[in-house]
Structure formats: structure tokens, C-alpha cells
Amino acid sequence: MNQKIQKEVSGYANFPNYSIQLDKGGCRVQLIGNDIPLYTAFEQGGFSTLLPFNANILQSGEQTVTIKIYPDAGKTTFDDYTNASIKVVYFEDDKNKNSARKIVQEYKIPKEVIDKKLNYFEASIKFKATVPFNFSKQFESAKDLKKRKNIETEVVAAYHKIHSWLAKKDVKSLADFRKETDKKACLAYYLDTEQEIEERFDYTFLFENNSKADPLPKYTMTFYAGGKLVRLERIDNHDEILTVTGKTEDGYEVMSDLSVLLYMPEGSEELKQF
CATH class of the missing domain: 2.60.60 (Lipoxygenase-1)
Known part of the structure; x- marks a missing residue:
């Protein structure tokens, strides 16, 4: 890649x-x-x-x-x-x-x-x-998620799966899940050195401060792009709900979040990271 x-x-x-x-x-x-x-x-x-x-x-x-x-x-x-x-x-x-x-x-x-x-x-x-x-081809062929009967159940299940990876510090599963997103980012921001690309796909940074997965907060489900994209957002500020929190050597608390935006490609029944 x-x-x-x-x-x-x-x-x-x-x-x-x-x-x-x-x-x-x-x-x-x-x-x-x-x-x-x-x-x-x-x-x-x-x-x-x-x-x-x-x-x-x-x-x-x-x-x-x-x-x-x-x-x-x-x-x-x-x-x-x-x-x-x-x-x-x-x-x-x-x-x-x-x-x-x-x-x-x-x-x-x-x-x-x-x-x-x-x-x-x-x-x-x-x-x-x-x-x-x-990148329009991938987007144009995506399914309209608003039409799926049990879409919230599917979205919540996907988030729980990702949250389990954070809890287990499973950086390989996180990287595999976000692979296509990170590839697009490399192309969009012209990353062309081996170090830049490898850093983009490396999720060990989430756990540098001995960080641990935070409990999932109350959320609201929000659709984007006419229903082709969906994510769970915090009720109070519309932000990401998947976070990890740790402490630096100086004792300062630090929080990092994981960006998730889901879609379902044509011909698939699985929600994937866009």
C-alpha cells in the first residue's frame, strides 16, 4: 500500500x-x-x-x-x-x-x-x-442508511466493536478498520514518504500515556450526506464519542478521540469506516 x-x-x-x-x-x-x-x-x-x-x-x-x-x-x-x-x-x-x-x-x-x-x-x-x-465513486454508490430498518442497532453494534478494540489496545484492528480512510488522507494531503505514510496508519499514539478507553457516553445518531453517512455524537457538543484518557509523566490528564464515520458500500451488508 x-x-x-x-x-x-x-x-x-x-x-x-x-x-x-x-x-x-x-x-x-x-x-x-x-x-x-x-x-x-x-x-x-x-x-x-x-x-x-x-x-x-x-x-x-x-x-x-x-x-x-x-x-x-x-x-x-x-x-x-x-x-x-x-x-x-x-x-x-x-x-x-x-x-x-x-x-x-x-x-x-x-x-x-x-x-x-x-x-x-x-x-x-x-x-x-x-x-x-x-473519491466520489466510493461515495456515490453507498447505500441510503436512513432506509435500513434497524440502522441504529447496527451502528451501535459497530461502535461497541470499535470500543472493544480500544479497551484491548488492539491497534491492528483499529488500523485495519480505518485503512481506507487513512489511504484517502494520504492521497488528499500528498503524503509521499514512507515515514509519513506509516505514521498515518499507526494507532499506538492513542495509548502513549498509558491511556485507557473511556466509557461510552450518552449519544445521538446523526446522518450526513443525505443518509449515506452516519455516526454517533455526544449530545452536549456533537463531538466524537470514542475517547481514551491517560496521564503524562507530569500528571496532566490527556484525552484523545477516534474519528468514526460509517457508510455501507454497494453490495455489502456491513458498515465500514468512510
Whole structure:
């Protein structure tokens, strides 16, 4: 697989990089990229980060970023402290540290929304992207999971299986389960050295601090991509429910999560990691 990834990446004519700059304060934010979960920022106070977006791109063409904005923890409406904005940042050549940086689209929560003291607001921006990869075939042929009679039972069973791997520190099963996802990430972010690729498929990092699997919390089941994708999310912040917690040598508690997003390929009756 390493050789196949290296060969495919080396065949790319260019290496465009698309990222999302998120800035927020006085609110909680959830980002969805092309109807695929991208990031949740439910921390209190100000927060700013640049998020890689290439893995949310299935193919060249029009892309959509949706921002969902909620009042800050402990508040029921937006107020004068509320601010949230996103920018689509384009780097022409990901292999060149001096590559030109360009803002291709941006959005900021309107003042009138804040003045109305709403308790929720959602908006989307669109932009065109050109990438050297295409993952759309796998996605287009996926089954509509909303039509499956016992889908929640199937999803919960899949999560319990993954949780058992975390509890047993079974890094091989975790790596096998996420193999296709990590392969796509290597191609989307142009990983072409043996070390980069091997690190992407290595899940020993989850247990570096003698971490142990946390109990599964209360969850809500959420569909994405018109029902082709599904995952279980924490009720309080829409985040991942599979986590491990450990302590550093200095005694600091650290938590890591495992990203899970399930789909069912055409001709299969098994939920797999997308």
C-alpha cells in the first residue's frame, strides 16, 4: 500500500491545499464540509485555528462549508460577545513552503443576527476547488442508511466493536478498520514518504500515556450526506464519542478521540469506516 500511495501521489501534476480558517468568540461552532463533519469548537472564550479541508473534498468542482453557531455555554441566546467567521484559504502548492496564500471565500455572522438575540444560526458558503484526486465513486454508490430498518442497532453494534478494540489496545484492528480512510488522507494531503505514510496508519499514539478507553457516553445518531453517512455524537457538543484518557509523566490528564464515520458500500451488508 505504501508503494501504491507513493506512486499515485508522485503522479499528481500539482498539490493544491484548501484549509478553513475558523475564528470565534462568545459562542460554540460546528463546521460541516460537503455534508461531512469537519470540526466542533465548543470551548468557551476566543478560539482561532486553521483546519485542513482537502480530506472533505471528494472531487474537483463546487464545495460547500456550513457553519452552525450556538450560544456560548451557560447562555440561551447570542449577545454582544458573539462573533464567528470562516475563511477558505487556498495554497497553490502544498509542497512549497513559500506557496502563494489566497482567501477564496469568507463569511462572518451578521450583526443583525446577534442583535436579534437568536439561539441558533446556520449559514453556508460555496467555492470551487481543483484537486488531483477523486473519491466520489466510493461515495456515490453507498447505500441510503436512513432506509435500513434497524440502522441504529447496527451502528451501535459497530461502535461497541470499535470500543472493544480500544479497551484491548488492539491497534491492528483499529488500523485495519480505518485503512481506507487513512489511504484517502494520504492521497488528499500528498503524503509521499514512507515515514509519513506509516505514521498515518499507526494507532499506538492513542495509548502513549498509558491511556485507557473511556466509557461510552450518552449519544445521538446523526446522518450526513443525505443518509449515506452516519455516526454517533455526544449530545452536549456533537463531538466524537470514542475517547481514551491517560496521564503524562507530569500528571496532566490527556484525552484523545477516534474519528468514526460509517457508510455501507454497494453490495455489502456491513458498515465500514468512510
